[in-house]
Amino acid sequence: MSDALDARPYDALLLLSFGGPEGPDDVVPFLENVTRGRGIPRERLEEVGQHYFLFGGVSPINAQNRALLDALRKDFAGSGLDLPVYWGNRNWAPYLTDVLREITRDGRRRVLVLATSAYASYSGCRQYRENLAESLAALVAEGLEPPRVDKLRHFFNHPGFLGPVADGVIASLDELPAAVRDGAHLVFTTHSIPDEAADASGPRGGAYVAQHLEAARLVADAVREATGVERPWQLVYQSRSGPPHVPWLEPDVCDHLEALHRADAPAAVLVPIGFVSDHMEVLYDLDTEARAKADELGLPAVRSATVGADPRFAAAVRELTLERAAAERGESPRRRALGTLGPSHDVCPAGCCAARVARPAAAGADSPFA
Numbered sequence: 001m002s003d004a005l006d007a008r009p010y011d012a013l014l015l016l017s018f019g020g021p022e023g024p025d026d027v028v029p030f031l032e033n034v035t036r037g038r039g040i041p042r043e044r045l046e047e048v049g050q051h052y053f054l055f056g057g058v059s060p061i062n063a064q065n066r067a068l069l070d071a072l073r074k075d076f077a078g079s080g081l082d083l084p085v086y087w088g089n090r091n092w093a094p095y096l097t098d099v100l101r102e103i104t105r106d107g108r109r110r111v112l113v114l115a116t117s118a119y120a121s122y123s124g125c126r127q128y129r130e131n132l133a134e135s136l137a138a139l140v141a142e143g144l145e146p147p148r149v150d151k152l153r154h155f156f157n158h159p160g161f162l163g164p165v166a167d168g169v170i171a172s173l174d175e176l177p178a179a180v181r182d183g184a185h186l187v188f189t190t191h192s193i194p195d196e197a198a199d200a201s202g203p204r205g206g207a208y209v210a211q212h213l214e215a216a217r218l219v220a221d222a223v224r225e226a227t228g229v230e231r232p233w234q235l236v237y238q239s240r241s242g243p244p245h246v247p248w249l250e251p252d253v254c255d256h257l258e259a260l261h262r263a264d265a266p267a268a269v270l271v272p273i274g275f276v277s278d279h280m281e282v283l284y285d286l287d288t289e290a291r292a293k294a295d296e297l298g299l300p301a302v303r304s305a306t307v308g309a310d311p312r313f314a315a316a317v318r319e320l321t322l323e324r325a326a327a328e329r330g331e332s333p334r335r336r337a338l339g340t341l342g343p344s345h346d347v348c349p350a351g352c353c354a355a356r357v358a359r360p361a362a363a364g365a366d367s368p369f370a
């Protein structure tokens with residue numbers, strides 16, 4: 001037992017993600033999975049389908065999750081953490097129910113879940129918890145006895161997440177022509193969500209925007225310290241969907257690029273702070289659509305990297321895993337978090353991030369599962 005790391009009571013980590021199509025025939029069934037019962041207009045679905053077809057019907061997200069899975073396994077093995085890591089998705093194979101069945105058959109009894117979203121919101125947290133509840137219920141209906149599942153705290157302010165993001169911004173600045181580098185605006189972008197969902201996010205509401213503003217401020221501070229230059233920054237939104245009469249978070253990134261151009265901003269660095277990998281929302285909505293807008297305006301613009309499978313992010317997941325394990329054992333672990341919001345809660349309280357009609361959600365105080 002000498003220098004082995006202690007993950008007790010957990011006996012598995014589950015990487016839980018969105019999933020994406022892996023070929024043209026997958027695109028329509030994938031979009032049907034994503035939007036089942038969500039009232040997204042048909043035209044929006046056809047349009048989003050085209051984004052995928054532009055890339056041969058392949059989303060990069062699954063390859064990115066395989067790379068993260070690899071990075072996690074390497075990090076755990078290299079640091080003496082003997083904990084198996086599984087992977088499952090909400091919307092595409094490997095499906096969550098199938099991986100939870102495998103986990104159950106492997107005899108695992110306590111599973112810690114890492115969802116690939118750093119922030120509180122219905123889409124980034126609660127919906128994953130609802131998916132866990134649905135899958136656990138399906139396994140119970142099959143006569144199996146599934147394990148207990150818990151979810152890792154939000155990592156938006158963890159140094160192992162923000163460090164790689166800040167380094168990505170610094171690297172991107174070097175890609176801009178020297179003459180516009182110091183005046184470049186840092187344009188932090190995340191997924192737009194309905195105003196109503198933003199208001200309901202987190203234990204006390206408003207967490208989605210507050211957490212993003214804090215992460216963006218911390219990255220802007222780190223970039224200022226590293227470069228000795230103070231640059232203006234803003235938080236903007238992308239990938240809006242849903243019916244037009246429903247208010248969603250604004251401004252949209254492309255409208256913001258126009259505003260920057262009108263204000264004579266010399267350049268922009270687009271920082272996809274809301275996402276953990278360069279998936280389709282980054283490749284299409286930023287690298288294709290926003291890039292075209294910047295070119296049309298003649299505004300020099302670059303896009304910085306997401307954390308992806310960065311070893312510092314894998315190490316942060318190990319740290320958060322050990323932190324939560326210690327807390328479950330009744331110890332008082334160190335909880336690293338930058339800035340002023342402090343470490344996020346371990347257990348979502350009842351009703352956290354719930355939509356108007358709350359569905360059963362696992363891995364929280366209101367979980368119907370033990």
Ligand SMILES: CC1=C(CCC(=O)O)c2cc3nc(cc4[nH]c(cc5[nH]c(cc1n2)c(C)c5CCC(=O)O)c(CCC(=O)O)c4C)C(CCC(=O)O)=C3C
Pocket residue numbers: 018019020021031034035038040044045048059060061116117121123124191192193194239240241242274275279280281
């Ligand atoms: C907050 C948030 C994140 C970040 C947190 C997280 O990462 O979880 C995120 C990530 C992602 N969103 C993704 C794809 C899609 N999101 C959609 C629809 C929606 N997203 C929403 C929110 C979010 N989404 C919302 C409020 C909707 C409206 C309908 C609904 O309430 O569900 C639709 C339907 C078509 C459309 O409406 O655009 C698609 C295809 C992919 C996969 C990309 C790939 O394939 O590489 C990823 C990682």
Ligand SMILES: [Fe+2]
Pocket residue numbers: 120121125126202203348352353
């Ligand atoms: Fe939550």
